[in-house]
Amino acid sequence: MNKNFIAFALFLILINYSLSAQTRARTEINIPDIMDYKTLKCDFHMHTVFSDGLVWPSIRPEEAWRQGLDAIALTDHIEYTPHKDDININFNRPYEIAKPAGDKLDIIVIKGSEITRGMPPGHCNAIFLTDASKLIQDDWRDAFKEAKKQDAFIFWNHPGWKSQQPDGISKWYEEHTWLLKNNMLNGIEVVNERDYYPEVFQWCLDKNLTILCNTDVHDPVQMFWEIHDHDFRPVTLVFAKEKTEASIKEALFAGRTAAYATNSLFGKEQFVRQIFNNSVSINKTDLVINGKRSVNIMFKNDSDIDYKLVSKNKFEELSFNDEITLYANKTVILSLRGTSNEKSDIQKFELLFEVQNIKINSEENLMVSFPLNITFVPVEKM
Ligand SMILES: [Zn+2]
Ligand SMILES: [Zn+2]
Secondary structure (H helix, E strand, O other): OOOOHHHHHHHHOOOOOOOHHHHHOOOOOOOOOOEEEEEEEEOOOEOOOOOOOOOOOOOOHHHHHHHOOOOEEEEEEOOOOOOOOOOOOOHHHHHHHHHHHHHHHHHHEEEEEEEEEEOOEEEEEEEOOHHHHHHHOOOHHHHHHHHHHHEEEEEOOOOOOOOOOOOOOOOOOOHHHHHHHHHOOOOEEEOOOOEEOOHHHHHHHHOOOOEEEEOOOOOHHHHOOOOOOOOOOOOOEEOOOOOHHHHHOOOOOOEEEEEEEEOOEEEHHEEEHHHHHHEEEOOOEEEEEOOOOOOEEEEEEEEOOOOEEEEEOEEEEEEOOEEEEEEEEEEEEEEEEOOOOOOOOEEEEEEEHHHHHHHHOOOOEEEEEEEEEEEEOOOOOO
């Protein structure tokens, strides 16, 4: 082979390699908008080297962009700074460093801090702060008062964290009642990292507190999440009027959120029902069944969530599978079969399903129904 040709081929390979090495790609999280709101994907709890995290602040917006998020809050511990001999600790710096990186990528970066106290009241995040350094206070009550003075949104982190609650069960203390009464507790993490707290989900609904779902990530995200297929970082879905910091803040105070973690949704029925309805469509509702033969209906799922449906009603005239999974971004078939060769009429049905991975409170799953009009045509015996 010609030497020049080999050199040229090598040159092309190198060019290609360096181009692909530079490619930065974002994977969207496909969950539909609802009502008149945009469904923003957010993570309001993460750490950097400015407390006990292992990454530099500007890396967080890049990770968030690549993983399909819209907004993040950096929330380093105020009271725990193990890297202080190596890093000049300043609680406003993580935001100041991350914000320009976020702006370049259209990732909203929110200034926050983690008020890190023993239980009660435990750990709480204050976000939308103006000056995080003012949260350095001897008495935890003064730290919350300062956060409120800055008009922060304050939420309780990982209430069932085993280091503070060895049985993993969250407990509500007088101190939390005091915070709630004084308007210094606006939400709670229903999901933190890989833990889900059903009792906290119910508190949010009963006490009108906002549902949060965050990573609390300390490592580079991909050293902890997405290490195998379907291992997605948890996300707080925020139903915001616009993709702006002000709109996110308004939606958080108004309680318009849901939790999305491990292929499940946790939220108020009015919101999660809309997510399901805007994700799933059916190809037809008027069907003809000839005798005992079958007919197909197709469910199209335009979201990243595999919806797991279990049938909740039975009909003498129809037979079909009890369980069906509506796979993410796919269309699946449900086959309906007649049970009589003689039947001749038109009948309305309402197929009722429980969606096992959409929780509307600590005990119940979302129920959905699909109306069908079926014309039964008798078939002559052969
Ligand atoms: Zn914490
Ligand atoms: Zn934390």
